[in-house]
Amino acid sequence: MEYRVLGRSGLKVSEVSLGCWAIGGPSWRDGSPVGWSGNDDNASLAGLRQAFELGINHFDTADVYGDGHSERVIGKFLKEVPRDQTVIATKVGWFRGTAPNAMQPVHIRHQLEQSLVNLGTDYIDLYYFHNTNFGPDDQYLEEAADTMRQLQKEGKVRVIGQSAYSYGDFMRVCPVTRPDVLQFHYNAFGNQFDQEKTNLFQWADEQNLGIVLFGPLAQGLLLDKFDPDHPPQFGEGDIRSGNQAFTKERLLEIRSRLQPVKERFGSEVRDLVRVAIQYPLAQSSNACVIPGFKNASQVESNASGAGQPLSAEDVSFIRRVLRG
Template sequence: MEYRVLGRSGLRVSEVSLGCWAIGGPSWRDGEAVGWSGNDDNASLAGLKRAFELGINHFDTADVYGDGHSERVIGRFLKEVPRDQVVIASKVGWFRGTAPNAMQPIHIRHQLEQSLMNLGTDYLDLHFFHNTNFGPDDLYLEEAADTMRQLQKEGKVRVIGQSGYGYRDFMRVCPVTRPDVLQFHYNAFGNEFDKPDTNLFRWADEQNIGMVLFGPLAQGLLLDKFDPENPPQFGDGDIRASNSSYTKERLLEIRRRLTPIKERFGTDVQDLVRVAIQYALAQSPNACVIPGFKNAKQVESNAQSAGKPLSAEDAAFIRSVIQGA
């Protein structure tokens, strides 16, 4: 396993870390599926243990993943490993309970206490604002930032992070939340974060801010493991059920784009895992990736991709083929 320091945060994490959304299981928010089906707690726990054995030391969860279930599974894992040898990250901002907004300061404090109880620990190494919705006209933005810094002073949070979904949103809130780590979606399909006018990698590198990239495998779409003639079906409470990328037409298009990738790097799924993970890591030395998992086999597959970087020429080739750029 290779390790990276997440910029000015000083956190030293495995370049391939783990996203723990899927192990939260099926869940809903405001009637919409926001979880994952097909999880098994014993398999999840075995995956966490295997990750630690392989040198993965950074585990990313959130209060909303399975409405606390992901955190509780990690809590079982934390009873079996030295707490100071792992980096535990959680988030607040999607589950609002009875609060008018999930970023209301008293709710942030309550959710942190609940997360700590779920995890069986007395501090988080990294705590993210899970989104940039701080109420109408950013009503709670300054108070939320002050609350998080107070929790940091109390020793309950080591490092403050900001997760988000748009470049302009990051630019709006980061001057107030002042995060040392950003979290955002990125993979070889590309998005606004790698474009010239909205390049979040460049901005974060200039500020020496760490980056945690989720979705490096595009929920399996970059691995060509789904049959276009028999598109996958997902269970209740699974966010993928509403994703139009799992249609026959889209799967065939992705397969076409992956053909030259396979010719250059190999045809096995493991070859494509390495390509996807290392492409994301190539965007910045201050970044790590957090692919998801449900079992030890998937953890092993993710971990095998560590320490096998792409050349600049390889990365440019992947970008041109997948993005047509």
């Protein structure tokens, strides 16, 4: 396993870290599925143990993943390993409970305390604003940022992070939240964050910010693991059930795009894992990826992509063939 420092945060993390959304299980938010089906807590714990043995030290979760279930599973794991050898990240912002807005300062403090209980620890290494919804006209933005910094002073939070879903949202709130780490969605299919006028990698590097990238495997689509003739069916509470990428037409299109990648790098799953993992890592030396998992074999597969960087020529090739 290779390690990277997340910019000015000083956090040293495995370049392949672990996203713990799927182990939270099925869940809903305002009637819409926002979780994952098919999880098993024993398999999840086995995966966490395997990750630690393979040198993965950074585990990313959130209060909303299974409404705390992901955090509680990690809490069981943390009883088995030295706390100071792990970097634990969680988030606040999607679960609002009875608060008018999830970023209301008193709610942030409550959720932080609940996350500490769930995880069985007395501090969070990396605590994120999970989104940029700070209420109408950002009414809670400044108070929320002040609350985070107070939690930091109290020693309950080591590093403040900001997650968001558009370049404009990052630019709007970061001057106030002043994060040391950014988290956003990115994989080899590309998106707005690598475009000339909205290149968040470039901006983050200029600020020496850490970068944590979720979705590097595109929910398995970059591994060509789904049969277009028999598109996958997902259980209740699974966010993938509404993803149009899992239709026969889209799966066939993706398979066609991946063919040149297979010819160049190999067609085995581990070959495609390497491409999927290393492409986003090539965008910044301050970045790590957090692929998800449900069991130990998936963790082992994810970790196999570490330590095999792509050349600049490889990166250009992948960008050209996958963008279409």
